[in-house]
Amino acid sequence: MGPETENGDHIDEFESGFLGDLIRPEDSGYDNARTVWNGMIDKRPDLVAQCQDVADVISAVEFAREQDLLVAVRGGGHNAAGLGTCDDGIVIDCSPMNWVDVDPDTRRVRVGGGATWRDVDHATQAFGLAVPGGVVSHTGVAGLTLGGGYGHLRRAYGLTCDNLVSVDLVTADGRFLTASEDEHPDLFWAVRGGGGAFGIVTAFEFEAHPIGTKVATVETWHSIEDATVVFETWRDFVETAPRTISGEAIIWGIPEDPHFPEEHHDDPVAIITAVHAGDPDEGEELLRPLREFGSPLFDFSGRIRYLDLQQGFDPFFPAGEHRYYQGSVYLDSLDDEVIADILDRAETRPDPRILYYVWNLGGAIADVPEHATAFSGRDHPYLLAIDGKWDDPAEDDAVLEWARSFQRDMQVHSPGEGYRNFPGLGEGGDAQRTPERDETDDRLVEVKDQYDPTNVFSRNHGVTPSESARTDGGAGDE
Structure with a gap:
């Protein structure tokens, strides 16, 4: 009722x-x-x-x-x-609260809790600045930041939450707090990767970086028959690339889009991408070996506006029009055996619009000590992410079983756990536990006990208060 x-x-x-x-x-x-x-x-x-x-x-x-x-x-x-x-x-x-204020002198950016990355990019790029955000511009700033935040600038400038300076937050008992390294540091630790279980963030303050308005990129689409050499070449390149370069190796189907010949729509392809966060001239030279590799079907590489990079995949993932599933597995390595197991799934996708991809990690992500924030998984070199997309509800079981079995089978190559922002449908992406993750989760429960002992915010990444906190209602934070 x-x-x-x-x-x-x-x-x-x-x-x-x-x-x-x-x-x-x-x-x-x-x-x-x-x-x-x-x-x-x-x-x-x-x-x-x-x-x-x-x-x-x-x-x-x-x-x-x-x-x-x-x-x-x-x-x-x-x-x-x-x-x-x-x-x-x-x-x-909070979506009406989508304001963005940029101070170009201090390179600080304040963002309302309902803003998307399109809002942030629009405001910051006027000054040649960027806050490391997501790879689809209609992603919400709040969800991405609170769960960590991988994007095109991740190896150069870290996770989105690593660039967080402070948050304004409303707690479960209606208090308004500012959390930072100096104020409520336990809460600030938790919101950097621990999810939204501790309150409603009404404003984020970020550090922005002077990347300019154009970046050098590689994006080449190859025949699926060349997938093995494509993935191996990409791996060999990114394993020695400077931290200014972040990229993905992708399996997808050619979308029904006017940029592609109709007769090739839905054909499986292997795609390699990389983005250089820095001077475009330097970037084009660094990326040249990856761009000149092989005989791609399509080559969209070049110097492009950062805004276009951020919005490039938006049309393929519209809101409310399709059924989606996002899961993930961290990988210990990307050796030939791992690549073979990854590519073994290319032809079995239940829908050609399903894509999966490997992100190279490290760089600035790994500079932050594992327990300095609530984000878990900083030392992992790669992440395998699965993006399911389909329309027919009758296909739900087939797509979900395919995606979940893929994650389960890849656990033999994994240190355990998955990325908090790719949680499946709530069942979680971490089939295994790790001591590092257990320590983080224990501390998250302590923060939850302090700020939301009665579990008002129960639908955010599954952090629940301890039984004793639920019983006595918590002591609060004075």
Whole structure:
């Protein structure tokens, strides 16, 4: 039973002091308000509270707590597992809070909790700056940052959360806090890679980097028959490449797009990409061996605008139109046996639009000590990521079993665990545990006990308070 049917007075009082929009199931905008990026997520909340400012967020949290409502928090709504919505309960939607303020002199960027990376890139590129973000521009800043944040600049400048200076946050009891290395450092540690289980971040402060407005890139598409040599050549290149270079080796099907001949649509291909974070002239020279390799079917390499790089894959992953699955496995190495096992799945994909890819890691990511933040997996050299995309609900079981069995089978090459931002559909990507991850998770529970002992934020990456905290309600943070 929803909050209004239980007691209309409570929701009327809530609405009277709420600046944004409160959307109920009977309202005309309800279906749009409840829709998230993954089209297979079909949740029906009792209420969507579209917050305009911090005061709205505080009001929504207090209302949810007083009415004992299930809470989902939405930023960009891009999480594949659908954590930004729920059945029944309330969605606290921060997407209207998408402001970005850039100080080009200090290279500090303040970002509202509902912004996407398109918002951030638009504002920072006016000054030739960039905050390391994601690889699809409609990804939400909040979700990516709180879970870590891999992107095109990762080896040069680290994870998104490594570039975080502070956050403003509303806690489960409605308090407004700023967390940084100097204020509430335990909370600041947790939000850098530990997910959104500790409060609602209403503002992020980042350090930006002077990358200019154009970058040198390689993107070549090769016949699937050449996949083995393509992956081996890419591996040999990135293993000795400077940290200014980040790249991916990809298996995909040629999309139904006018850039590609119709007769080749859906044909499987092996793609190699790399991006140089620095002077484009230097980058083109460094990337030349990778670009000149083989006889690609298509070559989209060159010097391009950073904004175009960030938005290049947007058309292929639109919000709400397809069914999506994102899983991952860290890899110990990318030797010939691992490559063979990876490529063995190329022809068995249930849908040609399913892609999977290997990211090279290291560089600035590994400069940060393992337990300096809540992000786990800094020492891993590679990440295998699986992006499922399909339309027919009748194919759900086949696609999910293919993706999950792929992850399970690759565990023989893995140190255990997966990337928090690619969580499958909530079942998690870490089939194994590691001592390092266990230590991090134990500390996350301690922070959860301190700031959300009654588990108000229960739908964010599965950090739950200890039994003792749930019993006594926590001591709070004075």
